[in-house]
Amino acid sequence: MAPPRQLPRSALRESPRLPADARHAISRLTYGQSPDLLDELASRGTEGFIARQLDPASIDDSACDAEVAEFRRLYRPAHELVGQNAQWHVQNELVGMTLVRSVKSRRQLLEVMTDFWHNHLSVNSGKRRIAFLLPSDDTTMRRLALGRFDELLLESARSPSMLAYLDNRTSRGDQVRPPNENYARELLEIHTLGDASAFSEADVEAVAHVFTGWTIDPGNWTFRYQADWNRLGPSADRDTLGWRPVAGDGSRENGESLIAHLARHPTTARNLALKLCRHFIRDSIGADDGTVRSVAESYLANGTDIRATLATLFASEAFRNSAGARIRRPNELIYAMLRATSADFPLLRENPERFGREVRENFMRLNQVTFEAPSPKGWSYEDRAWMDASALIQRWNLAFRIAANRSDGVNVDLGDFAMEAATVGEFVDEIGTLLIGTALPESERRHLLSHLGAEAGDPVTPRIRLRRAAIVGLTLASPTFQAR
């Protein structure tokens, strides 16, 4: 058992609650308020915070890296993992590792964007062997998550997990039977253009031919270009979405230049801009919205640079005016609760696989297990897909489990936090400041007070202190905490 963590109680007391724009930036660029962000936002200001998050290399993340290093198995090469044949264990550890990074990394926007791209270029770790291929592909995704989309897309096309998930691994142009169309279709429909009416069946057939021979080396389970499987077929002499081959059969350059072309296609720019705006602003934003258009323009003008694109988005009025407009998805909610309560992971140091298995339970109950999206389209971007009466019950139960430190695989120790508050109002508001950066809105706060059977000015009694876990739980279960 790790020693109890020290919460910056005095800092909480002394520093003013965060202004609304700082809380908004935290709720969108990170997985939620944590005690250290209170100090950072107070000293750096909102603009400075955003600029720093857009430059992850400037942030020392060695403490998080050290925790993640506990997942020793995930650092083994893919072919060793394939040999171990422990798919279930690796799936669990992937859930655990992603949780640790999402909760502990100080490069929060990088984690948010790594998740965004994993969801945009979704693979399912439950399909045969994919769990073994994901650890290294996850590293690549994180390296490029704030880089350039054309590079990210090319790495995705070459990534063993994608080659296995969408079956391009076995697609050949040198056979009587036609190439496998699965990757080609989703590349156009999901990864780039985003609209099945923006391309034809002939385009799918042509793109499928271009990528024949993009496969996996069965020895070391890394990308291999098998030139003799490649045939351009009908793509050789037709215009495919504005692209023509740059070389003949058996040339990898064709696929590479097609990826570069698709990444810069105006329809791709609109698709990515819309997805980013839905994620960071509101799910109901329309494709014709001016902000979406300017984000798409920024993406194209900056050579598919993701940082520049996001900078445009974060500077928009629509972004500034969207506080609380999105519902936290289950994974975002779990990470936010663990960040807010400064949870730590003693079980991780004892047994990374069991840690992964236990934290996985939380995701199971909320129907969103990391890397197990049911289709190549990834998890839904719509708020309402994640909220109904039953989902709310699971969210409430999670809040109380975490508040009472009964959550699977994690340890929450609030020490004597808020126990020195003089009045019931201060007691409730200190908890609010810890968890959301400010006091809960009055429409919610006054029900906490009546739950305690007290007025804001009443002195804190031992009976009130005994109910701290209930107040922490209710704050985590509140409408405010469900939104970001």
Add this chain to the structure above:
Amino acid sequence: MDFQRRRLLQALAVAPLAASGANRLAFAADGVPSDHAVVVVFLRGALDSVGALIPSDESAYYDNRPGIAVPRAGQIDLNGQFALHDALRPLKSLYEQGDLGFVVGTGLDSASSTRSHFDAQARMEGGLSGRVGAEGWLGRHLARRAGGDDAIFRGVGIGNVSPSLRGHDDALNVNDLSNLRLRPPNDVTSFELDTTLTAMYAETTNPVLRGQSDRALDTLYLSTARNLGHGTDANRFGPLRFGRDMRQVAELVNADIGLEAATVDFGGWDLHDSYGSWRQGAMQEQLGVLADGLAAFHETIRGRSDVTVVVMSEFGRRLEENSSYGTDHGKGGMMMVLGGGVNGGQVAGPWSGLDSLVDGDLPITTDYRQVLSELVARRLGGGGALGSVFPGYSAPGYLDLFV
């Protein structure tokens, strides 16, 4: 739900010991059975229909699939023309006793047809022609019927609220019925936790959150009072996701708790690769899980005639196998209907034969809405309201799939 009953249920919910006695209390208002229920099993990823219900006497099937055709030894003959894949063996007796029927050549109308999984699913669940609206066909079906205030479990999506239920605002997502409890750990247990939560949510302006806490509270009280989550034999359904999901539905059916529409998603059918042989591999495993889950469900609800299962998928797959020993996206597919009110033991719908493919695909010869319209009219009591369930569509007649 009226205040008195809520307080009574609340008393049960707050005092867990009392819950075990809940079944002995008569809640007449909760026990009102709905007229009829439909369970929609959506096979996401596009079922290879000709590999499941095999046109066994057509050489084109074997010629186009030199690597993956199911040989005669792996087929279970149904009617001399079609045979089941060996993994569907548990369905044979259901077919013979007349509780299971198939419809071949099904799919979207020509204005909606697409090879995109996601567009095809969205259009099929929406039930409109050529576009996707805000509501789903099941949502419109439920909205048209007046629901009582105890109708918490009228529309249930297992695992997620499927788009077909949209339009029914009370649609409930059930993952595991035994989780529909408020379970604060002992150190948090505190009187009126639930009422505090509801009060906190009462004034929220977020449209997605508004109203959910009232529904959550009703759900908690009812599922606690009826001890949901412990009413079926788990072994019969096995440990896999589809079996577990069908078990939830079976329990809701047997609880007579007002279920009218349930949706179950079963993914993993997009077998462009790794299709496998008839003895082992992905297709064989998937079909086995499907057959076992359907048979267990039918047995558990004792084949009652007021519950109908419909199995559907977004489209069929190409006849010719690809270079990965799998199949790519096609057109014409298949539907299955199962239940005591099914006119089973038949393979319905026109069959164009594998020699008259269109662009390599089995053509769509039966609009999926023709099957669903007959279901709504004959099993769900909605004959007069088909125009609101499937606006702009009228069936050219029925296939006599339902009694």
